[in-house]
Every structure is written in C-alpha cells, then in structure tokens.
Amino acid sequence: MNKAVEVKNVVKVYGGVVRALNGVDLDVDEGSVYALLGPNGAGKTTLIRVMTTQLRPNEGYVKVFGYDVVNQASKVRELIGYVPQEVSLWSDLTGYENLLIYAKIYGIPKDVRKRVVEEVLDFMGLKEAANRLVRTYSGGMIRRLEIASAVMVKPKLMVLDEPTIGLDPSARKSVWERIISCKKEFGVTVFFATHYMDEADKYADRISLMSSGKIITSGTPEELKALAGGDKVLLKVSNVSETLSTLSKLNYVVVSKVNNGEVEFIVNRSAEALPKVLKELMSNGVEVDEIKIHEASLDEVFIKLTGRSALQEVGRIKEVISARRMIRRGG
Amino acid sequence: MVKTSFKLTPIFAMAEMELRRLRHDPLEIVTRAIQPILWVAVFGTVMARVRAFPSVGDYVTFIAPGVVLQSSTFIALAYGIMLVFERESGILKKLLSTPIPRSYIVLGRSLAGAIRASTQYVIVLASAAAVGARITNNPINLVLGYLILTYSCMGFTSLSILIASALKTRERFMGIIGAITMPLFFASNALYPLEVMPPAIQALSLINPLTYTVSALRTLLVVNTFNILNDFLAITAFVVVSIAAAMKTLNRIIE
Structure with missing residues (x-):
C-alpha cells in the first residue's frame, strides 16, 4: 500500500x-x-x-x-x-x-x-x-x-x-x-x-x-483497546464451580474475580467473544441470569501508558x- | 485533482473578496468619510478666510488632494488589523496551505486594502467640490488620479501588513498605527506647502511617500497637467520596497 x-x-x-x-x-x-x-x-x-x-x-x-x-x-x-x-x-x-x-x-x-x-x-x-x-x-x-x-x-x-x-x-x-x-x-x-x-x-x-x-x-x-487489557465481563450464574471449570478450558478468557454467584473475566473484543463463551456455558448446563460488560476505552489505554487522561485539558x-x-x- | 491554472486570478480574488465585503457592509466607508469632510468643509473654509498661505491659491482646492490622502492612508494603514484577526482565526493558516505563492497573499491583500482605501477618493473630492474646491473635470486626470492613489495605498497597506506581521497583537498594532498616522499627515505637503515648513520637518516630508502622492494628485486634479513622472517614480520606489518587505516578514506572522 x-x-x-x-x-x-x-x-x-x-x-x-x-x-x-x-x-x-x-x-x-x-x-x-x-x-x-x-x-x-x-x-x-x-x-x-x-x-x-x-x-x-x-x-x-x-x-x-x-x-x-x-x-x-x-x-x-x-x-x-x-x-x-x-x-x-x-x-x-x-x-x-x-x-x-x-x-x-x-x-x-x-x-x-x-x-x-x-x-x-x-x-x-x-x-x-x-x-x-x-x-x-x-x-x-x-x-x-x-x-x-x-x-x-x-x-x-x-x-x-x-x-x-x-x-x-x-x-x-x-x-x-x-x-x-x-x-x-x-x-x-x-x-x-x-x-x-x-x-x-x-x-x-x-x-x-x-x-x-x-x-x-x-x-x-x-x-x-487490547492494550488496556481487554473488556471486563461480569456474569451472574446459577452454578459458579461449573462456570469456572468451563471458562478454564477457554484460552482467550482470564477469570479475574469470583464473588457470590458472580464471575468476572477479561476478554478481548467482547462483542465477538461473548456469544461463544455463552454457548459453551449453556452446553454445560450453566444458566446466565445477568451480564454486565465494561468495554475497554482508549482513555484507559491512554491512562495506562501516560498516567493521565487524554480528556484532561x-x-x-x-x-x-x-x-x-x-x-x-x-x- | 481539479486542473489548476495559475495566473493572477488569486490576487484579484482577494480584491474581489474586499469589494464583496464592502457591498455587504458599506458603513465603514461612510463613517471614515466624516472626518475628511470636516477637514475640507470646516478647517479648509475657515483657513481659506485667514489666507495663511497666499502662495497656494484657493486653500480648499489646495488641501482637497491632501485630505483624500489622509483619509485613504488611514484606512490602508489600519488594514493590517485584518491580518491580525485572520491570524487568530484560521484564515491565514488556510491561505498559507493553499497552492498560491505566499507573495500573492501580500500582493492580493495590499490590492484589497488599497481598493477599500480608494473609496475615499470619490467621497472626499465630491465633498470638496461641493464647498467650492476647483477640481478638474477632465475624466482622464480623474481616472489617473484614482489609479495613482490606489497604487500608493498598496504601499501603505503592505506597510501595515509588515507591522501586523512584526507585532502580531491588535493592541500593539493599533498603538503603532495611531502613533504614525498623524505625524505622517503633518510631515507632508497635505495641509501646507513644503516651503513654509521648518527645515527638519521639510527634510522628513521629502522622505514621506505621502508627499509624492499628494503632489501627483495635485498636479493631476488641480494644476490639470500630466507632469507626474518624478512623483510616480518616488511612489513606485515606496510601493516596491514595502511590498518586498511585507513578503519577507509574512512568514513570521504565523510562528
């Protein structure tokens, strides 16, 4: 080019x-x-x-x-x-x-x-x-x-x-x-x-x-945005241990927090990755009640790399x- | 790419911009004309009664070209403020990124400023004639007079662009323009003949481009001859030098 x-x-x-x-x-x-x-x-x-x-x-x-x-x-x-x-x-x-x-x-x-x-x-x-x-x-x-x-x-x-x-x-x-x-x-x-x-x-x-x-x-x-460490996804699930064992088999997912029926993990490009994750969970009998997604923003990358926000004037x-x-x- | 054809069109486009601007808002021409009209109508007629300068003949007739110049040079010298504004807005940045040579910006804008300034020619001469000044009615002299005035004002506008490029802020610019306009007017033959001046002022007036422009206009409009070659050469020297200097400093305006 x-x-x-x-x-x-x-x-x-x-x-x-x-x-x-x-x-x-x-x-x-x-x-x-x-x-x-x-x-x-x-x-x-x-x-x-x-x-x-x-x-x-x-x-x-x-x-x-x-x-x-x-x-x-x-x-x-x-x-x-x-x-x-x-x-x-x-x-x-x-x-x-x-x-x-x-x-x-x-x-x-x-x-x-x-x-x-x-x-x-x-x-x-x-x-x-x-x-x-x-x-x-x-x-x-x-x-x-x-x-x-x-x-x-x-x-x-x-x-x-x-x-x-x-x-x-x-x-x-x-x-x-x-x-x-x-x-x-x-x-x-x-x-x-x-x-x-x-x-x-x-x-x-x-x-x-x-x-x-x-x-x-x-x-x-x-x-x-991948530099920011990927998107954070929080799932409220019926079965935490089954969820963890399913997620551990997926190499593109990193579990970051487990808490009271909730599992948080980090994944790149959540919009594409999440359907696959959900499919795996459902095929293993896990029911997902609630999903919260926090997408990585460019500002987070900026803060990570420079220690300050690009939005600051x-x-x-x-x-x-x-x-x-x-x-x-x-x- | 649209095929570009470079001639003098961009220079005339800037003059056209000024004319279109004047058409949308002619107020400045009118307000700027008040002071010169007072100079000829009040100052001129009163001084004519005193007969302070017997050598010059009818005094109102004598000062009419001088007052045209005073009014026009003021507008021309103030024109640089436009570039100070355009420096603060994005217009100069945009012009500097267009394919035209930078010298065209100076040429185009000095022509634009000169055209704005030259509007005073008609207004002041008409008012002078109305209070009894004996101005020629020969159309060739009148047109030549207009061209000489516009030409000379290109020099004053370039001078103004030069000052704007060097000073960059409107406060400093207006300060300097205020400080040089009246001395330029008084150290010239606009209001009184050269021979009555003290020698120091006389020397100053001989390096003052205003003197030669007033003299050329007086020859064309009052004496009614074409004997202006020396004045024309002096004006040309002034116009060429100020345009060249303004071209050299324009780059500094945006730094």
Missing part, C-alpha cells in the same frame, strides 16, 4: 525553548482514515501545521505522497485540503462567496468554477443557506462549509484539525457523515486530530496516541473556550 503521509523523527521547537514535537514518527496509508488522539497541548496542531507546510520542522522530515513538505512545499499544497481548528471563513461574506473566493485562490478554472461550488454546497447540505452571511450559520454549518472548501479542490489528502470541536452531538454526527461520504465518494485519505476518544474509535482505521510531543503508541482501535482550557466561542460566532 502507498503511503499518503510519512513522518520521520520530526522535532519542532518554538522560540528555542518549547519542544512541541519531540521526535514524531508515523505512516498513513493511502485511502485510510487516520486519527491523532491526545489532550490539548500534546502537539497535534503543530504536527498538522508542519504537514500542511505552514511550519518547518527543526529536525526530521514529513513527506506527503512522497513530496517533502519543506523542499517541495508547493507540490504538497496542491494535494491537500485543510481545515484548521479555528474558523477559516470570512464571516461577513455568504457561504457561496466564501467558496467562490477560495475556488479562485485555488485556481479552479473559470468554466467549471460555478458548477464545482454549487455541487459541493449541495453535497454538504448547504444549498439553502448558500446566500446567507456566514456569521448567521451554526457551528455545524460552518464546519461543513469549511469541509466543502477543502473537498472542492478534490484533494488526495484531507487534513482536519479538531473537526468537531465545540459542536453538539448531532452536529458532530452530521459533520462526520459528510467526511465519511467524501472519503467514499472521492477515495480521499483523511488525517484528523481530535481529543474525542469516541470519534477516533468510531471513524479511524488507525490511531496514534500523542502526548507531550511524542507518539506513545499506534494501531487499529481494536489493537489499542491541560493548562490550555482558555484557548479551547475561545476557539469554541469563535466557532459559535463564526469567526
């Missing part, structure tokens, strides 16, 4: 003191959805800004489809569509005008420009609102318009920095539906930064966990609040 992005030992130091990136390595396969997950201040935005040719790394290199972001920056810029964390629209222009100006800046030829803009507005569900000033848009509409401006140029790689920050759950869902349909429609590779565990888990093919300027670990969501809460306010106001 071709690499869409190759990041090798990247170091970025701000003003000679702040080491925002401290030796980052990662590879993004072409056509995949890749999440960079970590708390605020982890270095996600800095990595994205290096990737999108805005900042030069102090050490290491980043290649986008084989092109170096420093030496072949203009080639890289032709391949990417980018949505920064903050609002990147002129709020005193209409949605249509914003896309028209960006279409001209990107050099979309005159004869197709109008059609491209209208199609992408329709695709993003913004046809009705096209002629309203962006400052009247909701946060979700603003994000969809920004994604429209990124897909309009038919990029090979979409880079999204916190695409759903500050949005309510239904707006988050609708933004993600559009991103996924862009991926399906155009086969674009998607690279996004987030501090929402659930989004990385649900939409990414691969995830890198980032903390203090370093990638702590990478893998598929399943692989990462370390020291930069002010910035997040102002970013949210800006999104609500529309710039």
